[in-house]
Amino acid sequence: MAESDPLSEIEFLARSPNRIEVLAALAEGPHTRRELAAAVDVSQPTLGRILRDLSERKWVEKGDGDDYRATATGRLVATGMTDLRDRLATETELREVIEWLPTESIDVDLTRFSGATITTPTQTRPNAPIQRMLELLRETDHALLLSHAFNEQKLRLIHDRTVDGDLTTRGVFGEEAIDAIAATPELRDVLADILAAEDAEIRVSADEIPVAVEVTDDRTHLLLRNDEGIVRASLDTADPAVREWAERIHERYWQGGRPVTTADLDG
Template sequence: MGDPDPLEEVEFLARSANRIEVLSTLSAGAYTRRELGEAVDASQPTLGRILRDLGDRNWVAYDGERYRATATGRLVEAGITDLRDRLEAEGRLREVAEWLPDEALDVDLRHLRDATVTTPTATRPNAPIRRMLELLGETDRAHLLSHAFNEGKLDLVCERTADGTLTTRGVFSEVAIESVEADPSLRERLAEILAAENAEIRVTEEAVPLAVEVTDERTHLLLRDTEGIVRASVDTDDPTVREWALSLHDRYWESATPLDASDLGG
């Protein structure tokens, strides 16, 4: 008998979510048949067929009381779960994939499979910006990194740092600061932010490939196209993405130059 066809085995698992769930459950521990039925919410007849099929492949074993995954069963479970996670992430990000900065986004995209993706609509063309401001308005602390200083963000940060409800550390590109300096009203608001004790702004000479906002609860990415137009936002509470974003912010922060109100042109 030859080796089984891997794609046929993938198809076998993919045809039934219950098969994957049973294999995943038994990879985590041993269960009686009744306990397993309660854990996966499957009828006993269905469970019987699944256990027989998995047993025929030597992916699960029965010791007379409990079922558990075998070593090869755990191997298969890890692979199919990884594939499922990858496809979930791809499905969530498919509509914004062309705007993801591949080189800058140095984090496993599987961690974005549960992310909130916001794109413009006919009735809400600025929906990604509104999502960014919503998250910034709900937090007590924010780490900001961007190549642009959106006027709405400038207003909100100015208001919240002035009343003491927001502590922030921001790193912005030279182009972002120069654009603000060129507008007297925006320059005045930036000067107010710089005067606040709970705000620090630095300027980087490096290219900043995407806007990152790390709040108390979420990590937010603002995606732009090659023309600088905002196309989407992606935000998540995943701890790995948060750790990556904070590390990226710290890298820029350490090499950036502190900005003082006296540095602003007039």
């Protein structure tokens, strides 16, 4: 076949998702035509054309028997294309919230957020991101909390669950969050009860906290705000790499913070 440039080869694969699927399947191991047709769900005539096109590029070859397999360059191309496809799929998912995602503070590949649950406000549920956060807190036995702010609904839920002994939590919050609670008598009493609970520890950080993140039993949850501090979305995932990042950043601020005491609540 005539020599081609890389963009033309990308276009060749992108025009037919089946080409990518066949190449990816063969990169994983040898397949017969029957196995390929079943795995990719294409007809034999279509599969024949795909194998011919891939063979012309020396990306696949026929083995001694009925098997087809990917060549070394075929495996190279398959890895690159499937990686690009996965990255673009993640980008498409995150596109609606990326402007509020604090990427400069997240030292984990964004592909780890693929398949994350994204919750945004709607006309009928304007508070949907907060409600998703509360839902996860209701379902967990343990929670790590990190935020510059303290939502009242969240504060009261943590109060009820920690006072009843249903939740073990370690939270780090910004000074402004604690000051705002201390200035509100009814919330001051709520936080005082939390501080007295056996399985709750709250610390305050003098440093600016760049993310609002929670780690529960099964999910890592981020609350996304705009520059004015308005909640615009939430994102949660079960990905272990995201969880490890969240635990690291929580530990960093936990070690740098100081315990909140009743003296902090004196009005």
